[in-house]
Amino acid sequence: MSPADSSLTLNDRQLAGDAPLAAGGSGGASGASVGTLARSAGQTLTEQLAAQFAERIRQRLLAPGARLPSVRDCASRHGVSAHTVVAAYDQLLAQGLVEARRQRGFFVREQRAAQAVRATLPPDAPRVAPVDATALIRGMFHGLSDKPAPGLGTLPADWLDLPLLSSALRRVLAQGDPMIALQYGHPAGDRRLRDALSIKLASFGVRAVPEQIITSTGATHALDLISRTLLSPGDAVLVDEPAWAVEYARLSQLGMRLLPVPRGVDGPDLGVMATLIREHRPRMYVTVPVLHNPTGNSISLAHAHQVLKLAEAHDFWVVEDDTYSHLAPAHLPRMSALDGLQRTLYVSGFSKILTPSWRVGYMAVPPQVVERLVDTKLLSTLTTPAVLEQAVALCLEQGSLRRHAERVTQRLDAARHRTVQLAQAHGCRFVTPPNGLFGWLDTGVDTEALAQVMLDQGWLLAPGHLFQATRKPGTLMRINFATSQDPVFWQALSAARR
Missing domain, CATH: 3.90.1150.10 (Aspartate Aminotransferase, domain 1)
Structure with a gap:
């Protein structure tokens, strides 16, 4: 607990807990409550309340920066006195799990690891x-x-087809090379799957020979391999906003400067993108162009063309995350098809359509970066599971996945x-x-x-x-x-x- 925290009196803390969150403050009011308190339990009500909040914070179900309920609100919800709530919050303060901000409330404290990562970022990088x-x-x-x-x-x-998965695995193990389950796979990925992926990609216009395809343990792993190979700490990266926060967090942890571009119905705001490019000289743009997460929008052909023109004029990579390709009409434009995998890198996987537990992803990339990406893959995972990759290949070959x-x-x-x-x-x-x-x-x-x-x-x-x-x-x-x-x-x- 910091000196500023310890100087708060009981009345100060009650006022802090009841004060509304200041406009524009970090962390919205969470209104977080916890489970029912038992008056006959072996712990006091204060200990129970503190323990339940502590468990939620440790599980990260209450993220750093989240505001705890006000003292008055928490007391009302649980039928206890304000003194009980303040005592519980005092225990959380003593454990270093929360901090008290005068006239604003109690907030989940940032973890030191997260603070250390942020300290390495340039001062103008989004936090x-x-x-x-x-x-x-x-x-x-x-x-x-x-x-x-x-x-x-x-x-x-x-919604998933367990018999399909079971049948594919049995056939691979029973009819395929018996050594496949007993040794490392090929560094770039199983050749049978890469052959099948080359055919699949061609069905919506992305032309990639098997030698341009590298498998990964899911699409997120492919995105990570690309970032680690083609970027350096301090590089600026264009990202859609809104978008999935895992990508924001992953790039931030690698020390990149995020340049958020508002995402509209037709794709990124081209005016904002052009301004950011002139001012920050980004090295990469990462986007989900088709069935975007979370908006569901898909990029228009005109927008895709303009993004590629900007990439060529200003020399940056375009990473196309097509995670939801199996749920999308084939006619929707893919920038990798328009660009011919010159400045684009295409990423997708099968976890969204087959099962989350089969971490099979892949990327189709320009020929000149293949070996560098394979080297990064070798250093991170050695290889990927050939048995699962051949099972996915079988599902593609037989049309059962389609x-x-x-x-x-x-x-x-x-x-x-x-x-x-x-x-x-x-x-x-x-x-x-x-x-x-x-x-x-x-x-x-x-x-x-x-x-x-x-x-x-x-x-x-x-x-x-x-x-x-x-x-x-x-x-x-x-x-x-x-x-x-x-x-x-x-x-x-x-x-x-x-």
């Missing part, structure tokens, strides 16, 4: 909290309840229609046309606070601040159309908004 993104991911891994998770980033398990994707897409279309009706009936508004897996929704209230209230009821949300390059409170959130069809969820959301 990104890497753990903000992991808060949602950890929530998915913890299995908070048996309820559908509207904030989930993947398809529900019952048929599965068609069934999923039809089911997703129906889920999207139903979810849009439920959302609008409960007073929410889509700020972009609903497409793909995700909807970008305006709830009318602070979604960081809303997410914590709903989390206590077992509903996992994805509040809008997770998709901003710099933490900003707001009223937007991302929903997964496949996991947001339960009317009970929308009723609970309406009650929480009130």
